[in-house]
Amino acid sequence: MRLLVLGGTAWLGSTIAARAVELGHTVTCLARGTAARPPEGTEFVRADRDAPDAYAGVAGRDWDAVVDVSRQPGQVRTAAAALAARARHFTFVSSASVYADHGTAGAAEDAGLLPPLDGDVMDSMAVYGEAKVSCEQRVLEHFGPDRSLIVRSGLIAGPGDETGRTGHWPLRFSRPAAQDGSVLVPDSPGLQTQVIDVRDLAAWIVDATAGGLAGTFNATGDALPLDEHLAAAREVARHIGPLVRADQDWLAAHGVEPWMGAKSLPLWLPLPEYAGFSARDTSAAKANGLSLRPLRQTLADTLAWELASGANRPRRAGLTPEEERDLLLARSADAG
Known part of the structure; x- marks a missing residue:
């Protein structure tokens, strides 16, 4: 065409x-x-x-x-x-x-x-x-x-994600801020994540466009609990340190922002108002050819891109190592 x-x-x-x-x-x-x-x-x-x-x-x-x-x-x-x-x-x-x-x-x-x-x-x-x-x-x-x-x-993932939203977790698990390898994660049962690899989205758009497909379609990945997404990120980063969990009220009280931006935890969103944000029906797009690669492949490729691009460069999402260390200390004090 x-x-x-x-x-x-x-x-x-x-x-x-x-x-x-x-x-x-x-x-x-x-x-x-x-x-x-x-x-x-x-x-x-x-x-x-x-x-x-x-x-x-x-x-x-x-x-x-x-x-x-x-x-x-x-x-x-x-x-x-x-x-x-x-x-x-x-x-x-x-x-x-x-x-x-x-x-x-x-x-x-x-x-x-x-x-x-x-x-x-x-x-x-x-x-x-x-x-x-x-x-x-x-x-x-x-x-x-x-x-x-x-x-x-939906949220686009993969190599080249300059927003930092999908690269934050594999990179942080690869390079924890704390000496003991601890990583602060949201404790948010019921929260879903839903990302699509930029390469899968682009491939479907080209094929659908070439075929003259008409209509409106949700095009994103499979809905997956946040804990499972984080487990996949840990696996590709080979992280074995402790996970320090904090619920949404604690995170909000300590000035942590959801989703993206300064002092944020990417992929985390408040419940119940965002329970469906990353849990949309994509059956129509799949019935019309949308194909998805495994999340672990996307995260592994994103981590490789993050490391090659400079892990210490300024970021548009996530906690800085200093911010995370301070929050881990605060969490430890609350638990102690």
């Missing part, structure tokens, strides 16, 4: 473009190209998607499909409008963050959504879900349901 990837330089977009080239598709990437260049084997069209003439270099050509990963409604709106008459199919990578309720495990694609963002620009991650809802609507408005594939991705 003749595939236009809007982006193609960042993590998921680049993986999609590379996979499509690997399969023999003709791939053009439209991007600013300020952070990186698209993968080898692609055509690169330099453009600023916020500029009035952003699609001038590609709008006069015919495409079998377009893939877009943007979070900005204005960018998606102008792309869909510019390409609707020249592309047969539009795949938009959305997010499970579009759902209004995160407390119900097993919810499918028909669950209620957040209200769409009012405006073209998402200027804060606090309205990320609303922005993605607006993006979905813009795609459907211009391409219609029969020519649109909406991919509601």
Whole structure:
């Protein structure tokens, strides 16, 4: 197919473009190209998607499909409008963050959504879900349901995860902050995790797009209890030190943030309000070809990438070694 990837330089977009080239598709990437260049084997069209003439270099050509990963409604709106008459199919990578309720495990694609963002620009991650809802609507408005594939991705994992969310645990188990090898972990029975390897997500997006699949799909990994996810991370890191457990009230009282950001424990989310955030129904995507590699393989490859990239570099998620040592001391004092 003749595939236009809007982006193609960042993590998921680049993986999609590379996979499509690997399969023999003709791939053009439209991007600013300020952070990186698209993968080898692609055509690169330099453009600023916020500029009035952003699609001038590609709008006069015919495409079998377009893939877009943007979070900005204005960018998606102008792309869909510019390409609707020249592309047969539009795949938009959305997010499970579009759902209004995160407390119900097993919810499918028909669950209620957040209200769409009012405006073209998402200027804060606090309205990320609303922005993605607006993006979905813009795609459907211009391409219609029969020519649109909406991919509601869960947490993306694997080599290249600069957010630090999926690399934190294997890396910390590989290099504990405490001398005795102790690692602080959330004590959260009932909390699920649900991650998808970036390579599996990209492969499915390319195959589904090439096949003209239409509809809306939750695309993420199998739901797995947090303890099982941590056990897999320990296994790949060969960690044998103690686990020091702390419940969500203790963590919150000591200033530990959930999910990501400074002084956080990645993958941990408060219950019951987030009981379904990482436990969504993915049966529709699986019935349409989504295939997942074992979690241990993803975590092992992520750990190798983390170590090669510099284990001590500044991180966007997790506790620093100093923060964890202080918390371990506090936990020991409480227990003693």
